[in-house]
Amino acid sequence: MKFTHPFTLLCFIGLFLLGTSCENETVTNTTGEPNTNITPDTQEVAEYAMVIHGGAGTLRRADMTAEKDSMYRSALDSALTIGEQVLQSGGSAADAVEQTINYLENVPLFNAGKGAVFTAAGQHELDASFMDGATLNAGAVGGVTNVKHPITAARAVMENSEHVFLSGPGAEEFALEQGLETVPNSYFFTQHRYDALQEAQSAEAEAESERTSMLSPPFPDHKFGTVGCVALDKEGNIVAGTSTGGMTNKKYGRIGDSPIIGAGTYANNATCGVSCTGHGEFFIRYAVAYDVHAHMAYGKKTLANATEAVVMEKLVDAGGSGGLIALDKYGNIAMTYNTEGMYRGYVKPGERVVGIYKDE
Amino acid sequence: MKFTHPFTLLCFIGLFLLGTSCENETVTNTTGEPNTNITPDTQEVAEYAMVIHGGAGTLRRADMTAEKDSMYRSALDSALTIGEQVLQSGGSAADAVEQTINYLENVPLFNAGKGAVFTAAGQHELDASFMDGATLNAGAVGGVTNVKHPITAARAVMENSEHVFLSGPGAEEFALEQGLETVPNSYFFTQHRYDALQEAQSAEAEAESERTSMLSPPFPDHKFGTVGCVALDKEGNIVAGTSTGGMTNKKYGRIGDSPIIGAGTYANNATCGVSCTGHGEFFIRYAVAYDVHAHMAYGKKTLANATEAVVMEKLVDAGGSGGLIALDKYGNIAMTYNTEGMYRGYVKPGERVVGIYKDE
Numbered sequence: 001m002k003f004t005h006p007f008t009l010l011c012f013i014g015l016f017l018l019g020t021s022c023e024n025e026t027v028t029n030t031t032g033e034p035n036t037n038i039t040p041d042t043q044e045v046a047e048y049a050m051v052i053h054g055g056a057g058t059l060r061r062a063d064m065t066a067e068k069d070s071m072y073r074s075a076l077d078s079a080l081t082i083g084e085q086v087l088q089s090g091g092s093a094a095d096a097v098e099q100t101i102n103y104l105e106n107v108p109l110f111n112a113g114k115g116a117v118f119t120a121a122g123q124h125e126l127d128a129s130f131m132d133g134a135t136l137n138a139g140a141v142g143g144v145t146n147v148k149h150p151i152t153a154a155r156a157v158m159e160n161s162e163h164v165f166l167s168g169p170g171a172e173e174f175a176l177e178q179g180l181e182t183v184p185n186s187y188f189f190t191q192h193r194y195d196a197l198q199e200a201q202s203a204e205a206e207a208e209s210e211r212t213s214m215l216s217p218p219f220p221d222h223k224f225g226t227v228g229c230v231a232l233d234k235e236g237n238i239v240a241g242t243s244t245g246g247m248t249n250k251k252y253g254r255i256g257d258s259p260i261i262g263a264g265t266y267a268n269n270a271t272c273g274v275s276c277t278g279h280g281e282f283f284i285r286y287a288v289a290y291d292v293h294a295h296m297a298y299g300k301k302t303l304a305n306a307t308e309a310v311v312m313e314k315l316v317d318a319g320g321s322g323g324l325i326a327l328d329k330y331g332n333i334a335m336t337y338n339t340e341g342m343y344r345g346y347v348k349p350g351e352r353v354v355g356i357y358k359d360e
Numbered sequence: 361m362k363f364t365h366p367f368t369l370l371c372f373i374g375l376f377l378l379g380t381s382c383e384n385e386t387v388t389n390t391t392g393e394p395n396t397n398i399t400p401d402t403q404e405v406a407e408y409a410m411v412i413h414g415g416a417g418t419l420r421r422a423d424m425t426a427e428k429d430s431m432y433r434s435a436l437d438s439a440l441t442i443g444e445q446v447l448q449s450g451g452s453a454a455d456a457v458e459q460t461i462n463y464l465e466n467v468p469l470f471n472a473g474k475g476a477v478f479t480a481a482g483q484h485e486l487d488a489s490f491m492d493g494a495t496l497n498a499g500a501v502g503g504v505t506n507v508k509h510p511i512t513a514a515r516a517v518m519e520n521s522e523h524v525f526l527s528g529p530g531a532e533e534f535a536l537e538q539g540l541e542t543v544p545n546s547y548f549f550t551q552h553r554y555d556a557l558q559e560a561q562s563a564e565a566e567a568e569s570e571r572t573s574m575l576s577p578p579f580p581d582h583k584f585g586t587v588g589c590v591a592l593d594k595e596g597n598i599v600a601g602t603s604t605g606g607m608t609n610k611k612y613g614r615i616g617d618s619p620i621i622g623a624g625t626y627a628n629n630a631t632c633g634v635s636c637t638g639h640g641e642f643f644i645r646y647a648v649a650y651d652v653h654a655h656m657a658y659g660k661k662t663l664a665n666a667t668e669a670v671v672m673e674k675l676v677d678a679g680g681s682g683g684l685i686a687l688d689k690y691g692n693i694a695m696t697y698n699t700e701g702m703y704r705g706y707v708k709p710g711e712r713v714v715g716i717y718k719d720e
Contacts, residue, residue, distance in 0.1 A: 131645075136678070138645050142615065143527065163614045164641045167503065168528055170613025253530025254523045255502065262622050262647035281524045285491075285498050287622035290647040294654035318496070 046331025048087035049232045050096055051346035052079050054110045055225035056277050056323035059341025061357050069356065075107045076345040076354045083231060084347045093231040093239035094132060094155065101128075101151040101243050104227040108190045110343075111225025113149060116188045116245020118197035124188035126245055127259035130154040133238035133267035140259040141175070142167040148181040151243045154259075156180060164261060188245070200249040226258055228275025230267070230327050238329065240265050240273035240289075247280070256280025262290035269329060271296040272303055277342070278315075278322010286314055292326055303328040307336040406691025408447035409592045410456055411706040412439050414470045415585035416637050416683035419701030421717050429716065435467045436705040436714045443591060444707045453591035453599035454492060454515065461488075461511040461603050464587040468550045470703075471585025473509060476548045476605020478557035484548035486605055487619035489525075490514040493598035493627035500619040501535070502527040508541040511603045514619075516540060524621060548605070560609040586618055588635025590627070590687050598689065600625050600633035600649075607640070616640025622650035629689060631656040632663055637702070638675075638682010646674055652686055663688040667696040 054076060061069075083100035087093070105113025116124045128150035129140035139158025142165065147153045153175045157166055166174050176182060226244035233239075242265045244258040257263035257280035264280070266289035267273035274289040283289075288310055295306035307326050315322065316338050323337020325344060335344045335355070345354040414436060421429075443460035447453070465473025476484045488510035489500035499518025502525065507513045513535045517526055526534050536542060586604035593599075602625045604618040617624035617640035624640070626649035627633035634649040643649075648670055655666035667686050675682065676698050683697020685704060695704045695715070705714040 136645050142613075161612070162641070163612065164644045165615040165620075167613040167615050170611060174612045251530060252521070252523065252534040253527040255525040255527050260525075260620060260622075261644050262620075262650065266647075281522070284524045284621050285496050287626075287647055287650040290622065290650055291654070294651070294658055298654055298657075298659035 042332060043330050045236075045329070046232065046348045048084075048234055049327050049331035049333060049346065049348045050080065050083040050087060050100070050229065051231075051325040051327050051333050051335060052076065052083070052100060052104070052227070052229045052344065053275065053277055053323070053325045053335070054104060054227050054343030056321070056337045056339040056342035057225070058339065059343070059356055061359070064356070072109060072343055072356060073354050075104070075109055076343060077352075079103050079229075080345050080347040080352060080354070083229065087231060087233055088349075090234055092235070093233040093237045094130075096231040096233065097130070097229045097239045097241040098151055098155055100229045100231075101227060101241050102149050104229075105149050105151065105243055110227045111193075111245040112227040112243040113245075114188055115190045115193060117193050117225065117248040117250075119246070119250045120201070122197065124185055124245060125250065126150040126188070126243070127256065128154040128241070128243040129259045129261055129265040130158055130241045131239065131261055131265050131267040131273075132158065133240070133269040133273055136268060138164050138261045138265075140165045140261060140265075141171040142255050142259040143253065144168075144171050144175065145185045146172055146182045147175045148183045148187070151241050153178070153180055154241065154243075165259065167255075167259075193245075193248070196248050204249065226264075226277040228265070228277060228325060230273035230275055230325055232273070232327055232329065232331050236269060236329065238267045238269050238273040238327065240267040240275050242275045242277075244277075257283035257288070260284060262287050264289060266290050266293055268293050268297075272306070272326050272328045274307075274324055274326040276322065276324040278324075278337075278339070279320050282315060282318055282320025283322060286310070286318065286320065288315070288324065292324070296328070303332050303334050307334040311336040311338055402692060403690050405596075405689070406592065406708045408444075408594055409687050409691035409693060409706065409708045410440065410443040410447060410460070410589065411591075411685040411687050411693050411695060412436065412443070412460060412464070412587070412589045412704065413635065413637055413683070413685045413695070414464060414587050414703030416681070416697045416699040416702035417585070418699065419703070419716055421719070424716070432469060432703055432716060433714050435464070435469055436703060437712075439463050439589075440705050440707040440712060440714070443589065447591060447593055448709075450594055452595070453593040453597045454490075456591040456593065457490070457589045457599045457601040458511055458515055460589045460591075461587060461601050462509050464589075465509050465511065465603055468552075470587045471553075471605045472587040472603040473605075474548055475550050475553060477553050477585065477608040477610075479606070479610040480561070482557065484545055484605055485610065486510040486548070486603070487616065488514040488601070488603040489619045489621055489625040490518055490601045491599065491621055491625050491627040491633075492518065493600070493629040493633055496628060498524050498621045498625075500525045500621060500625075501531040502615050502619040503613065504528075504531050504535065505545045506532055506542045507535045508543045508547070511601050513538070513540055514601065514603075525619065527615075527619075553605075553608070556608050564609065586624075586637040588625070588637060588685060590633035590635055590685055592633070592687055592689065592691050596629060596689060598627045598629050598633040598687065600627040600635050602635045602637075604637075617643035617648070620644060622647050624649060626650050626653055628653050628657075632666070632686050632688045634667075634684055634686040636682065636684040638684075638697075638699070639680050642675060642678055642680025643682060646670070646678065646680065648675070648684065652684070656688070663692045663694050667694040671696040671698055 108115035
């Protein structure tokens, strides 16, 4: 755009005022309550910052035992410590994201790596994606069954292949050639995910007799549980990653948003990094991760207003449940979700927050 | 955004003037020549419109025989006739797109359906996606080997499943349940694609001895040849679809942009419909199809300026070869590519254009 037009100055004034007006909007969720999970945006640059999620869904305080609550908080806290150690010592955002997600992939509580949900065929198929905001390079794997750390495979696709997205046995062949750790599919087994499959399949059998259409999924909540991480390092680089076991009782080789750059994951040093979790079909149709960037890049929204517009307005209007974590180049943090809760946390120098429910 | 702010009127004036200023920009390609393939945008609504592509790449007049040139033009013209008949008689954009792409899938000249390229393993794996701009519903299939019309399978995923993206044998199982026509994988064989595989593999073997890195693909042009269609019907609905045989000598279960909503295909009645073709990895990383929409929705660009910004600026800067077709809600057409040529055409009431090279 060349600013040689005589009206340009007036345009600039108009845009500046509109921008100011946007930034002054109160950030509220759909129930009208202020969304306390969005830090007011500033332009002071944090030395480093990192934000994580462990899935969004129907997470109510009343449904949670004290023990389970504490296990989740402790895991989120440990994940933040791992990433912060990398960033504090001047390590790269890429290393922080990979190591943090590697840890979350090892924790059986989350639907990623060990603890991944079961497909309809009683298997585990894992997806992950990784994006570097400095180069806009990206990598992803879909439907891998024997790669211990899908996020590491996604990073290897980015760094050591000419491709962005590898799937199935081909992705596994690539991981093997890269010398990545492989495990038998049974490694991913956990009793609680097995029970969830049995439940989903019995309820599905009941529902099948009542409906002919597949348009209404009987268990929207069985889509949740993905993990993700976005980091800003001391060099100002933003990296985002997402890893998931997909959807309980998954059929037909369904691919969700997690391995899709622009849907589940996006990073761009000029604006923000984003990792999503939720009802993946909506996140693909609405290109959610890229949309946060686009609102900032073209709509001149702040991070808080961009994530709000996408998650609390666009997705809510469409009926798409879920949430996302994001940070911008200043280290402002957003943890925005339209569900009852989201396992989440962030860390900056001298600041650390871990949360699960909406009312905290 | 609530317009209760006292500066709102001024903002509107500023934005309106900026919008006007943008529309007056001259559309030029990177060499500074006017891009003759972009119709000047108007706000007169066409009764209907449709635009197609059959792939972008190193298409030079000097390299083409008169016979081959005429075969391609005739196929593109027939495709436009099929779609126009649907739209003229009041049919839906969805039917126009599906039937037009079904025809292109049957023509062995194009890398979609019959005529699809070979994978490294000597097989054919086909991808397609379909999006409805009225509902923002979408469907896609990846890596199917026995579905005669992948675009029809993509539409079936959209209309008859709760999912957006199905892959591999699961997607084939779904297509079979939907009663779609299946064929043996050998149906997709054509001699010229087989020869292309042999060439690619010999050259790869030579190159292998010279390089250790996989970062520079030896045959960028072997990624091209996808088909796509975007239609605007008399009801004002926009639908977009893309179908491809992927990349010659494809390995590792590589997934390109064609089955990815937001990368290879996007449609939104509020702005535009888009179908892409080119070096898919770049189209995923830059969320190309969605980016055209975002430039229009948030950046208030016209269709011509939006496609120009994405294909001729962003992709050129990144080194991403390819192109796209798009139309907006007024029926303005864009056929924008940064390669030597693109098989392309569009039709509106009383207007029909078919082209291959840059200089026409």
